[in-house]
Amino acid sequence: MSHRERQCSTELPLIAKPSRRIVVSCTPTVYDQMIGDSQLFRYYLDQAATICPELFPLAFANGYWLHDLTHSKKMPDVPRRRIKLTATGEVYTVVPSFVLPYRMGYTEDVEKALFLRRFGVPFWGLTYVFGRNDMYWQRLVQHLGRYDLVGTTVKDPTRLPAHLIVDEKHMALNGERAFIAMTVGADCVLGAAVALKAAPSELTAAYGEFKQETLRLEPTYAPQTVNYDGWEHVNTPLCHIPCMRMVSPRRRWAARTSRFSRAAITSAVRGISSPTRRTRRALSISMSISATCLPGLISPKAMRPVSGPTIR
DSSP states (O other): OOOOOOOOOOOOOOOOOOOOEEOOOOOOOHHHHHHHHHHHHHHHHHHHHOOOOOSSSSGGOOOEEEEEEESSSSSTTTTEEEETTTTTTOEEEEEHHHHHHGGOOOOHHHHHHHHHTTTOOOHHHHHHOOOOHHHHHHHHHGGSSSSSSHHHHHOOOSOOOSEEEEEEEEEEEEEEEEEEEEEEEEEEEEEEEEEESSSSHHHHHHHHHHEEEEEHOTTTTOSSSOOOOOOOOHHHHHTTOTOOOEEEEEHHHHHHHHHSHHHHHHHHHTOSSSHHHHHHHHHHHHHHHHHHTTSSSEEEEEEEOSOOOOOO
């Protein structure tokens, strides 16, 4: 008896396979009312495309046909409808937001279990409280990282931001200090990866995940500027990412403050009567940078004493 050999590749493709799912935000009651009515379903879909165009493919604006209506064995009570784009002929599946991918359950049913998992509750504990089995909760947690963060939040490569901000969030992981390498642009979180140490190699790998996800969406993407706080451990990781060009925070500060006079800056600093901890930290950083870039511009008497613990 001959066996067919499985054809697979160990190399990760540079360009990710485009998603054929359109997730619309609606309640179960609204979805039950519109799924069986073609006109109501088309009206709701057109309104969703007007409010959230980033959730729909570019060819959606050129028109579409209602392809078919199918039922899933996992959730027979929640039918799914597919549409066919007029311009490209591609078929997309429209799914509601209250259903998990692959019909694994309802978001409302697993929301509290996933919240407890954040605090280290074991899978057998989730099974004891919420039912099902241990493997169900393990697969559900593992599937959260199935999709690229960049490809999920930004589906259109032309909407990738030209200016980025990177920073590290300090956290505790199993009693040890760790860091979350965050990449943000255009009011959207584009990258978040954990670095176990404040070392160039760890941070390079953490920020490299954003680079890989972005290049799979758009191989020629390169931001114009990347702003960072000047932390010494971040300089080397950003230099190892060839698609990024860094902007020194001191140069940016000098370009902004050079237009102001000594009196204006002194008045603004003295105007803070009771600064908070975060304000004091920002004030301390700003004054130290300005003292380096613009010597003699600000008198030491203009700066109030900064006390309390420092916050990054």
